[in-house]
Amino acid sequence: MPALWLAVFFLAPLAFTVVFSFGRPTFGGVVPDFTLDNYAAALSGFYGATFLRTIAFAASASALCLGAALPVAYFVARHTRRHRALAIALIVVPYFSSFLIRLMSLHMLMSRDGAVQGMLNALHLHHGPLDVLDTRTAVFIGMVYGYLPIAVVPLFVVIDRIPRALIEASRDLGASRWQTFRFITLPMIRPGIATAILLTMVPMLGELVVPRLLGGDRGMLMGQAISAQYLQSQNYALGSAMAVLVLVAVAIIVAVLARITRGFAEVGR
C-alpha cells in the first residue's frame, strides 16, 4: 500500500520530469521527443554557470555548517551529563519552528539599523551602517543558520557512541588530546560526517527561499532558476532538464558518501 501511494505521487511525477526533460518546448507545453537540446541549454551559458555556482555554494556552505556543528556535537556528547537531553533539545527546537519566519527575523536583525549592527558597533568590531544583506555572505549565514541543527544531530549520535574507554586508553598510551581526536575520534565519526553532509548539502542544492530572501536577486541559485522556468518562462522542458541535473548531482553526492562510509555499513550489519 505505501509503495503504491509513493509510486503514484512520487515516482510517477519524477518520471514525467525525466520524460519532459528530453522533450521540445512549446509555449506553456512540451512536445514529446528525444532531444538533448534542453541539457545543452541548461549546461551552457548563464544556466551552466548557475549550476556550477550552486554546487560550489552548497559544498562550501555545507562544509561551513559541518565546521560549526562539530564542536557543538562534541560538547553535547562529551561534556554534558545530567542536562544532555536539554542540551540537544535546545539545538533541535528551532528547527521545528517556521523556517520562513526565522529567516524573516534574521533579515530584520541583519538589516541596516538592525540589532546586529548595533551590537557590532557597540563592540567596536564594525563602524557605521551594516550592509550585509543582499550579499553572498548573508546567504551563507542564512544557509548555516537553517541547516545547523540537522548537521549537529547525526554528529552527536556517532560521537556519543564512541566508548569512553577507547579515548582514555589512547590518552593513557601517551597520545595528546589532538592526536586522540585526529586518529581515534575522527575516523570513527566518518558515517556521521557523511550523513551530516548529505542532510545539509542536498537540500542546499534545491534551496530557493534563503537566497531569495537574504541574497536579493543577485547570486541566483539553481532552485530559483528552476522555479523561474516553471512559474515565469513556462519553459517546462528546460526546467525539467535543470531539475534532472540537480537529481544527478544529488545521486553523485550520495554515491561518493556511500563509498566513503562503505566499511561501516558492513560493520553495522
Place this chain on the structure above:
Amino acid sequence: MTAREYARTGWKEYATHASLRLWYAAAVVFLFAPIVAALVYSFNLGVLGNETATLTGWTLQWYPAAWNDLTLRHSIVSSLDVAFWSSLLSVVIGSALGYAIVRHPSGRVRHLLAALTYILLIVPESVIAVSLLLLYSVTRISLDTATLVTGITPMAIAVVALVVRARMLTLDRRVEDAAADLGSTRLKTLWFIVLPQLTPAVAAGGVMAYTFSFDNLVVSAFLSTPQVTTLPVYLYGSLQYGPSPTVYAAVSAVFMFTMLMLGLAAVLYRLARRPFAARITP
C-alpha cells in the same frame, strides 16, 4: 607525573571544556536569536503599519489585528487543513512503510523500501514540486487542497517511516513469534502486539509530520492556488511589499502553538513508553 604536569593537563582540560562550552552557547544564541526577535517584533509599534528594524514602541494591537485579518486567518485555516490531512495520511502510510522496512519477509523488498525512504528525504523539495506540477498539468487535474496534500505527504511519510522504523528495531521479535505460536493470526498479532508498542513512535512521527506539513513552503508555493493559500505561502507573498507586524504576531502565536504540540509529543512519547514496560513485567 609531577604535580606541575598535573596542573598543566588540568588547565588544558579546562581550557578545552570552556571553549567548547562557549561555542555551544554561541550556537544556541545564534539559533534562538531570530525566534526571540520575531517575538519582540510582534510587539513593536512600527511606522505607519509597517514593521521596522528599529523598535519604535510597544503595543499589543497586532495580535487582535492579525486575528481580524481575514486573508491571514483563511491562510492559517487552510494550513491547518492541509497539515491535518497530510499528517493523517502519512501516519497510516508511513507506519506501514516503517513496519515493512523491518519485518517484510523478503530481504530484497526490505532493502528496496529502505532505499525508497531515503530517496524521499533526499530529493530536493523543489524537484518534487515541479514534478507534481507537471503531473497535474498533463493530467489536467485542477489544483486544490487534495493536490497540495499529495505534494507534501511524500516527505512526511519518510519522517514517520524513519521514526517508526527506529522503534521497530528495538522491539523483541520473539514476542510476535510467541503470539503466532499461540495461534494468533498475523493481523491479530499486528493489532494486539505490535501496534500498542508502536503507539509512541507513531504519535511522535505524526506530530513531526504535522509540523513539517504546516511549515512547508517550497512545495506549497508551487501547488497553491488563490483558493488554497497556506500560511507560509501567504507570508512569502507578503514579503514583496514589506512584512506587516500582524504577520509577526500571527507567526509568534503559531510558534507557541507548535511548541505546545511538540511538548505534547514529547510527553506522549515518554508516557506511552513507560506503562507498556510495566505491563510486560508484572
